[in-house]
Amino acid sequence: MTANAASTSATASLKQKGPGTFRRGVHPPENKALTADKAVKVLPNPVKVLIALLQHTGRPAELSVKPRDSVELGQKIAEPTGLISAAIHASIAGKVGPLTTTVLPNGVRVPAVSITAGEADNQGPNWPSPKPEQFKVENFLPEQIVAAVQEAGLVGLGGAAFPTHVKLMANPERPIDTVILNGCECEPYLTSDYRLMLEEPQWVVAGLRLAVKATGANRGLIAIEDNKPQAIAAMQIAAADYPHLQVQSLQTKYPQGGERSLLPASVGRVIPTKGLPLHVGVVVLNVGTAAALAKAVLRGAALTHRVITVTGEGISEPANLLVPIGVALKEVLINCGGLTEDAAKIIMGGTMMGNTVSDLELPITKGTSGVTVLTKSQVQTEIERPCVRCAKCVDHCPIRLNPTSIAQAVKLDEFELAGELGLQACVECGSCAYICPSRIPLVQYMRSGKAGLRKIEQSNSQIAVESGPKAPMSCHGTMPGLK
Numbered sequence: 001m002t003a004n005a006a007s008t009s010a011t012a013s014l015k016q017k018g019p020g021t022f023r024r025g026v027h028p029p030e031n032k033a034l035t036a037d038k039a040v041k042v043l044p045n046p047v048k049v050l051i052a053l054l055q056h057t058g059r060p061a062e063l064s065v066k067p068r069d070s071v072e073l074g075q076k077i078a079e080p081t082g083l084i085s086a087a088i089h090a091s092i093a094g095k096v097g098p099l100t101t102t103v104l105p106n107g108v109r110v111p112a113v114s115i116t117a118g119e120a121d122n123q124g125p126n127w128p129s130p131k132p133e134q135f136k137v138e139n140f141l142p143e144q145i146v147a148a149v150q151e152a153g154l155v156g157l158g159g160a161a162f163p164t165h166v167k168l169m170a171n172p173e174r175p176i177d178t179v180i181l182n183g184c185e186c187e188p189y190l191t192s193d194y195r196l197m198l199e200e201p202q203w204v205v206a207g208l209r210l211a212v213k214a215t216g217a218n219r220g221l222i223a224i225e226d227n228k229p230q231a232i233a234a235m236q237i238a239a240a241d242y243p244h245l246q247v248q249s250l251q252t253k254y255p256q257g258g259e260r261s262l263l264p265a266s267v268g269r270v271i272p273t274k275g276l277p278l279h280v281g282v283v284v285l286n287v288g289t290a291a292a293l294a295k296a297v298l299r300g301a302a303l304t305h306r307v308i309t310v311t312g313e314g315i316s317e318p319a320n321l322l323v324p325i326g327v328a329l330k331e332v333l334i335n336c337g338g339l340t341e342d343a344a345k346i347i348m349g350g351t352m353m354g355n356t357v358s359d360l361e362l363p364i365t366k367g368t369s370g371v372t373v374l375t376k377s378q379v380q381t382e383i384e385r386p387c388v389r390c391a392k393c394v395d396h397c398p399i400r401l402n403p404t405s406i407a408q409a410v411k412l413d414e415f416e417l418a419g420e421l422g423l424q425a426c427v428e429c430g431s432c433a434y435i436c437p438s439r440i441p442l443v444q445y446m447r448s449g450k451a452g453l454r455k456i457e458q459s460n461s462q463i464a465v466e467s468g469p470k471a472p473m474s475c476h477g478t479m480p481g482l483k
């Protein structure tokens, strides 16, 4: 199938059924033109990386090397400490530094270790690339796929960084029939997934075939927003030989790529309030995760590098870059020509779900999908004013929460009341804050409310432990309902 034929077929499918979507949501400016045409470049290898030992959902990894050990690129340096944890590997060759700490973009301090390259060590990723005809997916058993993914330290690259091997483990009590690859990339500004679909479509499809096999599903879907016709065409060509795989065009709307928006749009299923996609027979992976999954299984590549978008009006040379995990934010920015004179705000991630940061030494982690730099004039429009009770935040929340009431409870430190109002169901998509005419940073109230609830739970657990057994431990902040 040619690209034109695939594009025509995508258009035809839009005309026949119309693209699927979810209810509510918002339409922020896409701002993707800054980098959409920028092919992925490899960042020159840094002299030093700082690798966090907790850059995934779950328990931190435990260091398995000592200070002054020499390590090779891709060598495992930390072991997972439980099922919901992930191995960590050296992203450059060099000497291991002492155990230290670093701060993640969300402000949490975690253990970390540095690696410093000697002159002879300074090499980049250089794996042999099997050709598509060498992608012998049928040679692998489900348990071999899961083991290879676990060994590679693979986590979700869309942002949540949940350990991928856990999602792939088949469970007869919860059969999976569909694997959805999320290629929506609905977050404004970011284009790393888009470039990956254009530049490595065979790897993405190989990853989907492997995920379908590992989970025992009978079909795989690649969901892409309809503002990316070239990616739809590229994926249709790559998937053309596999009748159990299908490319789906979805409406361009934020947060189309969130799991709770994606499932209704893609397969017409609703995730229960305290549930996960697996509770309705679905596993969702990001397209970047799928490509990394294929590389982990087919060439034994650990997750040492990832593609990020460096973008925004405040960066001199916006780009898509392949970077080693642990490289400092400063190094990434310098490589993109540095900040413009009117740069005012640096966000790890995109403008809707990212975290504002000020420390340029922060390392890139497995979950970093991009860096967005805004200018003074863009930031000045964000000054908070009083609530005018317009209910726009309520009308646009994809989870049907009442953000203004929850924020009010959080402002008063009434965290338990905020919990009763559904705070824990908030997916922190930022739609409410975006639509609010008073520029109230509602999503920040959601985040601080969740932190307040966690503190209450921790102190309740402590009291329960001190006063004897019996009180059930809460699982807030992990995976509700996962068994």
Ligand code: SF4
Residues within 6 Å of the ligand: 396, 397, 398, 399, 400, 401, 402, 403, 425, 426, 427, 428, 429, 430, 431, 432, 433, 442, 443, 446
């Ligand atoms: S309350 Fe949460 S889920 Fe609802 S719009 Fe705001 S950030 Fe998104």
Ligand code: SF4
Residues within 6 Å of the ligand: 386, 387, 388, 389, 390, 391, 392, 393, 394, 403, 404, 435, 436, 437, 438, 439, 440
């Ligand atoms: S959108 Fe903003 S101003 Fe309107 S009700 Fe919600 S918080 Fe208040």
